[in-house]
Amino acid sequence: MIYKILKTLIKKKNIKFKFFYKLMELIVLGKIESTQIASILTALSIKKENSAEIAATAKVINDFKKLNLIKNINLIDLVGTGSDNFNYFNISTASSFVVAASRAIKVVKHGSKSISSYSGSLDLLNVLGINLNFKKKEFIKCIKNIGIIFFILNSKYKKKIKQIRIDIHIPTIFNILGPLNNPIQPLKQLVGVYDKRLLNLIAKAFMKLGSIKTLVIHSKEGLDEISLKNSTYISELNKGKIKNYLIHPKNFFMKTKLLNFIKIKNVLQSLDIIINSINGNFCLAFEIILLNSGTALYVSGIVNNINNGIDLAKYILFSGKVFKKLKELVFFTKNLRKGYNG
8 A cells, every 4th residue: 555655646646535544544653664654755745735635644643642631612723834934922822812811712722842933832831831731630620711721742653753854854744734733623723824835725624624614824925824014815614615815904904014023032022022912012913913813713703704803802902801811821730739720
């Protein structure tokens, strides 16, 4: 099977979901030699991955580390692929606290340490002193009582694949899987991608994985967030249908602005910008959090359009509820071993 699939990839032909799932399952389980994995990843990269191959790979990894912790709870993830190389503050992390502060939907963010920027979401949380080492009961208690959780799961298969990716030194399918690999598998997502080519691919992959509503976003200047500087491309998955459109800040009565003032050089700068903004201080960072969190509130189903989402986000930010939500999470995770009951 391995060599047949490899020959198909070399001919630049796509692989069906079920066959690619079996192939990636063998890779994740460590039943394929490193040289074979390198050849497959290289051939796939040259061919360019399609949505079925992306979805199959994501499903294998999700099945491998699936957490059957939460059932019948309305959940959303705000996440980006990274690799846009803009080095802005943690926009999606800040926006996540706004969404959680609405108390109408719960946020589950599966993150990683910084690879391509000065401050990954988990770098920021570590500085805040937020404990990310959850046991099953603690995980459930946190999401139910606090309404937001950040976590990271390290899998053994990653070490082998990571070394192969370093050795072949080219972008592979694993560079774009991050947003699809939340093991809690929420059915709603706001997902930023670093390449316009990925918009429809990721939306279709989420559809194959069973998501109800997903907005995949990419700004004209290349940002994996919704931008205040330019228009933003959107692929929207909603109940099995995908539509593509552009949004612009002027659609929401906001002026276009240069974003140089929200660039950072370290995680402490990101923290300073976020704390200032979520305390209701109107500034450039406040506006871009407003735009992104308002869009996430639309994805959540709380409101029926982005304009209404922005209005709700503005109320939440000025109310002080966002900073309070941040403090609740810090307090909860610092007192996990002390019997905190919410």
